[in-house]
Amino acid sequence: MQKEIEITLAPEDIGQEVLLKKSLSLALNVDISKIKGFKILKRSIDARSRKVIYRLQVRVFIEEEPVTEVFAVNYPNVSNNKHVIIVGAGPAGLFAALQCIENGLKPIVLERGKDVKQRRRDLAAINKEGIVNTESNYCYGEGGAGTYSDGKLYTRSNKRGDINKVLQIFVEHGATDDILIDARPHIGTNKLPHIITAIRERILNAGGEVRFDQKVTDILVEFGKIKGVVVNGEDQLIGDSVILATGHSARDIYELLHQKNILVEAKPFALGVRIEHPQAIIDAAQYHCDIRSEFLPPAYYSLVEQVGSRGVFSFCMCPGGIIAPCATHENEIVVNGWSPSKRNNPFANSGTVVQITLEDVKGEDPLRMMHFQAEIERTAFNLGGGNLVAPGQRMVDFVENRISVDLPKNSYLPGTKSVMLKETLPDFVASSLRNALPLFGKKMRGYYTNEAILVGVESRSSSPVRIPRDKETFQHPQIAGLFPCAEGAGYAGGIVSAAIDGVNCANAVLKYI
Numbered sequence: 001m002q003k004e005i006e007i008t009l010a011p012e013d014i015g016q017e018v019l020l021k022k023s024l025s026l027a028l029n030v031d032i033s034k035i036k037g038f039k040i041l042k043r044s045i046d047a048r049s050r051k052v053i054y055r056l057q058v059r060v061f062i063e064e065e066p067v068t069e070v071f072a073v074n075y076p077n078v079s080n081n082k083h084v085i086i087v088g089a090g091p092a093g094l095f096a097a098l099q100c101i102e103n104g105l106k107p108i109v110l111e112r113g114k115d116v117k118q119r120r121r122d123l124a125a126i127n128k129e130g131i132v133n134t135e136s137n138y139c140y141g142e143g144g145a146g147t148y149s150d151g152k153l154y155t156r157s158n159k160r161g162d163i164n165k166v167l168q169i170f171v172e173h174g175a176t177d178d179i180l181i182d183a184r185p186h187i188g189t190n191k192l193p194h195i196i197t198a199i200r201e202r203i204l205n206a207g208g209e210v211r212f213d214q215k216v217t218d219i220l221v222e223f224g225k226i227k228g229v230v231v232n233g234e235d236q237l238i239g240d241s242v243i244l245a246t247g248h249s250a251r252d253i254y255e256l257l258h259q260k261n262i263l264v265e266a267k268p269f270a271l272g273v274r275i276e277h278p279q280a281i282i283d284a285a286q287y288h289c290d291i292r293s294e295f296l297p298p299a300y301y302s303l304v305e306q307v308g309s310r311g312v313f314s315f316c317m318c319p320g321g322i323i324a325p326c327a328t329h330e331n332e333i334v335v336n337g338w339s340p341s342k343r344n345n346p347f348a349n350s351g352t353v354v355q356i357t358l359e360d361v362k363g364e365d366p367l368r369m370m371h372f373q374a375e376i377e378r379t380a381f382n383l384g385g386g387n388l389v390a391p392g393q394r395m396v397d398f399v400e401n402r403i404s405v406d407l408p409k410n411s412y413l414p415g416t417k418s419v420m421l422k423e424t425l426p427d428f429v430a431s432s433l434r435n436a437l438p439l440f441g442k443k444m445r446g447y448y449t450n451e452a453i454l455v456g457v458e459s460r461s462s463s464p465v466r467i468p469r470d471k472e473t474f475q476h477p478q479i480a481g482l483f484p485c486a487e488g489a490g491y492a493g494g495i496v497s498a499a500i501d502g503v504n505c506a507n508a509v510l511k512y513i
Helices: 017-028 091-102 116-129 163-172 192-205 251-259 279-287 368-384 395-399 427-443 495-512
Strands: 002-009 035-046 053-062 083-087 106-110 209-211 216-222 225-231 235-238 242-244 269-278 304-307 310-318 322-325 335-338 347-356 390-394 416-418 453-458 482-484
Touching (some): 017 035, 017 053, 083 091, 083 225, 091 106, 091 163, 091 192, 091 242, 091 495, 116 192, 163 495, 192 209, 225 242, 242 495, 251 368, 269 310, 269 335, 269 427, 304 427, 310 335, 322 347, 335 453, 347 427, 347 453, 368 390, 368 416, 368 453, 390 395, 395 427
Parallel strands (some): 106 209, 390 416
Antiparallel strands (some): 002 053, 035 053, 216 225, 304 310, 310 347, 322 335, 390 453
16 A cells, blocks of 8 residues: 655754654554655655645555656657757756657758867866857857756756656666655766766667757748758758757847848847855755754855835855856856855855836847846856956945945855945846845845845846747748747746747647658
8 A cells, every 4th residue: 555645853863764754653543564665755844834844745655565656758769760850958958859769760860069078177167268269158058058057956847848758768777766756956067067968878878969069040942941050150951940949038030030131039038137145145044043953054045025016036046156147248247156065164145136128228139138138147257347347236235325335245156346336237227126134024034135146137037028929830930840939939937838839849849840
């Protein structure tokens, strides 16, 4: 007999199998000898009361041996099969490739950047020298933006596809199986490159192709149908189906589509700053303690406030994390955050952003939100003074409209410069943040403090452009065989949702051909 039950455990007991079995025995009123095994289905931390606990959803096997569930996907050899062109080797592109193979199609993945190993040199140059390689950076390259910016797998995309399959595939390629049960699963930037490499090898071993330094510079269309792409300005790759999974920073793709009169649309996004606190402040606030227990992970938070008609919210929160320079072009500042798997850095950071609507940026140009975004990033660069030094301000100083005499120690490696952040943010964004931050402080003790630094600008929260597609066929309304996909097209927001969209697009290709 099997039963599912929720139990609670103290943090120090979470790894004790004997104690867990005793708790199950008591909760089910079953003799412990009759419990032949159990499987944890979900695990989460509940810190709502002063006593922090773990909540576990458990399947219990009573007088019945547990059955080992084996996850396996059949990846046939597709070397000589019909091919599908996939533009971009981020999570959407890689999972689209795996699904194509499962469907008996040969994926040819084109990535403008380098493989994960070679990307590291360019990231070192960004962090240490302030030098941006416009084709290899935190956003461009194998694995996409997520590879070197954290690997958070939390998503609400339950209705879009099979989340568990995506997580299982990550586990199959080297992730720990903790991601299958944690309420907020996380791989870690230090582990993701190895996993991405394993996925690439799986694609290659099945007869697919992954090509690096292959920037798509044109899209070939005849009589309303896709005919292929041009790579690096000269080489043609012919194919009658193209999955466009370029990520939200590939501005040249949006410009290319617009120049070719292929429909794109302006899309709302969010803009703000990355806020960093000492991790100890967040731990004390969330766990109601002076010093975090060794049995608890670094604490995270999620905050939202309505300021007038605008939403202000935190996102991509990185406990024990680092603020990273994520510019994709010279003379711009873009910041993001990431954490290693252990989340053991002394700081906690989070994007804190304000909703930007289409009405905020007047005009008919479908790329106007993108141009607005780029202008703010250039302003931030100029305020920082060059070399990717980012403009910064202490939190209370920002709210009270005074320049910070100095800035606290922080994790942003290229360095920060004390400025008035209102000079880089639109007035309505700055005022919304000023109103929201003290309110966040009322929700979370210790949050509103001058020990926290605001670093600008957090501007790539999502794509400022949408590439439209049909809800049923996933194809562009004007071009048969063109499948806009994931974050770059405006249909995903994170690793798992992007992977799911890649799978969905691959399945749509199978129906199309």
